[in-house]
Amino acid sequence: MKRVGFGVLLFAWLYGVPFLLIVGLMRRTSSPYMATHAAAQAFGATTDTILTAALLLNLAPVAGVLLARLVRDQYWTRHFVWSLAGMALVYLAVSIAGSVATAPLIGWTPADQEPAPRITQCIPISGGHGCPGG
Helix, strand or coil: CCCHHHHHHHHHHHHHHHHHHHHHHHHHHCCCCCCCHHHHHHHHHHHHHHHHHHHHHCCHHHHHHHHHHHCCCHHHHHHHHHHHHHHHHHHHHHHHHHHHCCCCCCCCCCCCCCCCCCCCCCCCECCCECCCCC
16 A cells, blocks of 8 residues: 555556547547537537546556656556556547547537527618518
């Protein structure tokens, strides 16, 4: 129980990053039924937050290496140095997924199902344009 924080950091990276990426990418590729534009924006913002959190949590091995070297713990330094390769693989996989996607992974809002408003009256505008249909 000497360095419990290092174990928590490693397991948060090892299990948290794939979980957040899978959830975020599943949400990004789904086509949810959103009744309004505000609901579609909220769905997109939540998905962006999940994907951003996954990409930031993927930096945990760098922090682990720095902290383990700071306290001179060789055991955890070795573990986090090997985790740097996994970190690079995750970023490579996300960049490949982003390059083959039809829309950006972060910053995309799904379409809403809000109907277009029906025009019930015509207001003539200047410049010789009259109301359509009479």
